[in-house]
Amino acid sequence: MNTRDCKVIIVGGGLVGSLCALFMTKRGFKTELYEYREDPRVTQFARGRSINLALSNRARKALQKVGIEKKILACGVPMKGRFIHNLNNKNKSLEFDPRTKQCTYSVSRNFLNEQLLEEVENHPNVQLHFNHKLINVDLENGHLTFLQMKTGKTIDVSGDLLIGADGAFSTVRRAIQQVPLFNFSQTYIDHGYIEMSIEPDIGKTIEANYIHIWPRKDFMMIALPNLDNSWTVTLFMSLDKFKELDSSTKVLNFFRRFFPDSVKLLGEKQLVEDFILTKPSPLVSIKCSSFHAGGNTLIIGDAAHAMVPFYGQGMNAGFEDCLLLDSLLESYNNNFPLVLRKFTEIRRDDAHAICDLAMYNYREMRDLVTRPSYLIRKKIDDLLFKLLPNTWIPLFNSVVLSEMSYTGCINNRKWQDKVLLHVIIGTVVLMSSIVIFSFYNCQRNND
Amino acid sequence: MNTRDCKVIIVGGGLVGSLCALFMTKRGFKTELYEYREDPRVTQFARGRSINLALSNRARKALQKVGIEKKILACGVPMKGRFIHNLNNKNKSLEFDPRTKQCTYSVSRNFLNEQLLEEVENHPNVQLHFNHKLINVDLENGHLTFLQMKTGKTIDVSGDLLIGADGAFSTVRRAIQQVPLFNFSQTYIDHGYIEMSIEPDIGKTIEANYIHIWPRKDFMMIALPNLDNSWTVTLFMSLDKFKELDSSTKVLNFFRRFFPDSVKLLGEKQLVEDFILTKPSPLVSIKCSSFHAGGNTLIIGDAAHAMVPFYGQGMNAGFEDCLLLDSLLESYNNNFPLVLRKFTEIRRDDAHAICDLAMYNYREMRDLVTRPSYLIRKKIDDLLFKLLPNTWIPLFNSVVLSEMSYTGCINNRKWQDKVLLHVIIGTVVLMSSIVIFSFYNCQRNND
Incomplete structure (x- = not known):
């Protein structure tokens, strides 16, 4: 079939859906995107979603391919490492890559979404439909039925390729889930999160260009910078603990005890209000296999692999999906x-x-970063990375700052652990041999 | 609320749904059962379901509680152990419990389902609705919407307690799956199965009162007896292998090579026909948590925990669910x-x-039963079970023939493994000590 005759339907106009639409329309396909919510360029606020995100290497590669990397990065705040707020006030900054000073970028979700949609609309062969809720998927015939939220009418749509980029609770995936041999798991962790914020005038006093972390073993708080000097602060904690803190006094006491330096930054009144009024959001991890059904339906992004947010890779992995899809269509x-x-x-x-x-x-993030063993390992990793930049890539750097496959990252770390173990064993054996040798030598001399 | 004013809606009129209805109606609740399929008492054949099942202790306890155990067992075929068909023709029978000769019973699924529905209908406070497909679940308000398959009309139903006994692909569970914090996994194994049968006149020549197993390491065949002397034969094998056998010749060669003694039993022509015409059914394992949503909706049986069929516990566990529910309602x-x-x-x-x-x-079943290590362990287990019947219950017996909780069965086995390991270590240490002692003693005497 001629490329121009191919019709691609994308469900979901979030970050991954809109980037995917951009890739598809650039390939010359007739592209239609359907999104359940309002156009984010009209309504600014999307509830229950993180306000800013860490954009790193994998997402950059994808944005580069569609030619908008520079434009996006210009509106992001570079973060060169972690700034650890310890309880004993001995704060510590740990650069991601002391050698090259490579950064990740804190970017506003809404800004990025809007930019992507703008770019998509610059192409002639594309249609964007907001306020369209997917209510039925006919996998066999490649038909989708949408409910037009504003009119209450339903419309039937069909295409040669259907792409579900409709998030962790994907309706497209729910249809695929009925196909035999589709493996699937959704796992909620016991922890949830709430978001708070630091106002710009106070935010500008904070050590800039870092992701700030308050690790407290069983829970943690993090802060990511925004362009206007404000910071988005996220508290991750067990849902039980959230429930326990059911009064202003308890909340304030909790913050004073565990995050004393943050109380001034967040503002007592504001933090209590944010805390009491917000229901903590749950955190889910979704794995499935396969990502396609038949020869015409695919799920990507969170629809295919929603993850807990602690590596900042949700969007990055979703954008990498788009890049992979594009390169496979080419190949x-x-x-x-x-x-x-x-x-x-x-x-x-x-x-x-x-x-x-x-x-x-x-x-x-919440525990190991405070331990001496972690800090020693980081020093060793950083040193070896400096000496052997192509051979010894630390885990974090491989995941966040390289293009290594995620399985490659895990295998690479296992290999490093093995090498270090052998070095330790070798050293111990060598040292023991020297001691024993010296001992006998000394005895012989005495004799 | 008065018991008689409580309305219980049960979705699914299979084995677990109908037994549950029996429990509920016996408790005095107004009970309504809705089933997607035709009344099995009208149409005999339910596609894609195993024709007979191994009914064991847990199911018996539940049937006993509702007073129909004897009636059901009278129409089952007792099986006192496994009859292993080895490739070298050295067949072997292994009794489940050489001490008490306790049996499991091979029962027809349809017969059992019909009997349960008959029993349910003997009660005045119950309504059975067949050909009703659940199409919507409103968990919050306890409303269910069914499509009447014969009229095309929909009806809304509500109750004080909604029980989803609607199988591995439960619609009730699909609704609960949308509730935050619901963990869920569905895992297909790479293997599938097809069913064949042995006619009564040939079936009566087979060693009766056993479950017959042809273990072949990577695949296996089993046969369960029916009342009329026919046998239901199930071949479990990788789906790839099923695909490979795509011609009559290949099928026949496969059976002649791996199940030579079964070719005569199944009949060459019949087995090839059954094999070629049947698409292998997949095998899925489903875990979730929790089993309820809000204060009014519960899933039981396969809807809550579908499992692969190799312990013959699918129905038994489902019936045990009914027993537990009943006792909790009582408590x-x-x-x-x-x-x-x-x-x-x-x-x-x-x-x-x-x-x-x-x-x-x-x-x-497909591999270990042929290994000497398994056979030695079984002999040890049987002996200890005979000597210490209340202390040393082998794994199979605890799962199939006891009332021990399933987690208890696993912990019990782990404990046994530990004891045996300690005995082995103890023996080795003791023997070594004796050898060393004798050696030194001998040396001393020589000196």
């Missing part, structure tokens, strides 16, 4: 059934790997 | 919200445990 000459099969084949293990890594990183 | 005086919470609390780990055990038992 296999738009042969959709083959492309979808290959997509699942290549992406499945990586998606599961980043879900696991994200789960692991919560422990690292 | 907590029909306080539905409390009962549902307790149900999840008590049942969750056990449900996950039997799903895991069922997965493990595939390996035992």
Whole structure:
């Protein structure tokens, strides 16, 4: 089929859906995007979503491919490392990559979404439909039925390729879930989060260009900077603990005890109000396989692999999906059934790997970063990375700042652990041998 | 609320749904049962379901409670152990419990379903609705919407307690899945199954009162007896292998090579026809948590914990759910919200445990049973069971023939493994000590 005759339907106009639409329309496909919510360029506030995100290497590569990387980065705040707020006031900054000073960028979700939609609309072969809720998926015939929220009417749509970028609670995936042999799991962790904010005039007094972390072992708070000097602060904690803090006094006492330096930044009144009025959002991890059904339906982004947010890779992985899809369409000459099969084949293990890594990183961020063992390992990793930049890439750097596959990142770390273990064992054996040798030598001399 | 004013809606009129209806109506609740399919007493054949099942201790206890155990067992075929068909023709029978000769019973699914529905209908406070497909669940208000398949009309139903016994692909569960914090996984194994049969005149020549197993390491065949001397034969094998056998010749060669003694039993022509015409059914394992939503909706049976069939516990666990629900309603005086919470609390780990055990038992049945290590362990277990019947209950016996909780069965086995390991270590140490002691003693004498 001629590229111009191919119709691609994308469900979901969030970050991944709109970037995917941009890729598809750039390939020359007739592209239709359907989104349940209002156009974010009309209504500014999307409830229950994180306000800013850490944009790192994988997302940058995808944005670069569609030619808007620079434009986006110009409106992001670079973060060169973690700034750790310890309880004993001995704060510590840890750069991600002391060698190259490589950064991730804190970007507003809404801004990014709007920019992507703007870019999409610059192309002639694309239609955007907001306020359209997907209510039925006919996988066999590639038909989708949408409810037009404003008129109450339903419309039927069909396409040669249907892409579900409709998030963690994807309706497209729910249809695929009925197909035999589709493996699926959704796992909620016991922890949830609430977001608070630091106003610009106070925010500008904070050590800029870092992601700030208050690790407290069983819970943690983080802050990401915004362009206007305000900061978005997120508290992650067990849902039980959230329930316990059911009065202003308890909340204030809790903050004074565990995040004393933050009380001034957040403002006593504001933090109590934010805390009491906000219901903590749950955190879910979703794994499935495969990512396609038949030869015409694919899920990408959170629909395919929602993860807990602790590696900041949700959007990055979703954007990498778009990049992979685009390159497969190129390699296999738009042969959709083959492309979808290959997509699942290549992406499945990586998606599961980043879900696991994200789960692991919560422990690292809220607990391990304060431990001497972590700090020593980071020093060793940084040194070896400096000496052998192509051979010894630390885990965080491989996940966030490189293009290594996520499974590759895990295997690479396992290999490093093994090497270090062998070095330690070797050293111990060598030292023991020297001691024993010296001892006998000394005895012989005495004799 | 008065018991007689309480209305219970049960979705699903399969084995677990109809037994549950019987329990509920016996408690005095107004009970309505809705089933998607035709009344099985009208149409005999339910596609894609196993034709007979192994009814064991847990199901018996539940049937006993509603007073129909004897009636059902009278129409089952007792099975006292496994009859292993080895490739070298050295067949072997292994009794489940050489001490008490306790049996499981091979029962026809349809017969059992019909009997349960008959019993339910003997009560005045019950309504059965067949050909009603659940199309919407309003968890908050306890409303269910059914499509009447024969008229095309929809009806709205509400109740004080909604019970989803609607199987592995439960619509009730799909609604609960949307509730935050609901954990869920569906895992298909790479293997599927097809059913074949042995006619009564040939079937009566087979060693009766056993479950017959042809373990072939990577796949296996089993046969369960029917009342009329026919046998239902099930071949479990990887879906890839099923695909490979795509011609009559290949099928026949496969059976001649791996199941030579079965070719005569199944009949060459019939087995090839059955094999070629049947699409293998997939095998899914479903775990979730919790089993209830709000204070009025519960899932039980396969809807809550579908498992692979290798421990023959799918129905048994489902019936045990009914028994537990009934006893909780009794203990907590029909306080539905409390009962549902307790149900999840008590049942969750056990449900996950039997799903895991069922997965493990595939390996035992198709591979381990042929290994000397398994046979030695079985001899040790049988001996200790004979000597210490209340202390040393082997795993299979605890799962299939006892009332021990499924998690208890796993912990019990772990404890046994530990004891045996300590005995082995102890023996080795003792023997070594004796050898060393004798050696030195001998040396001393020589000196």
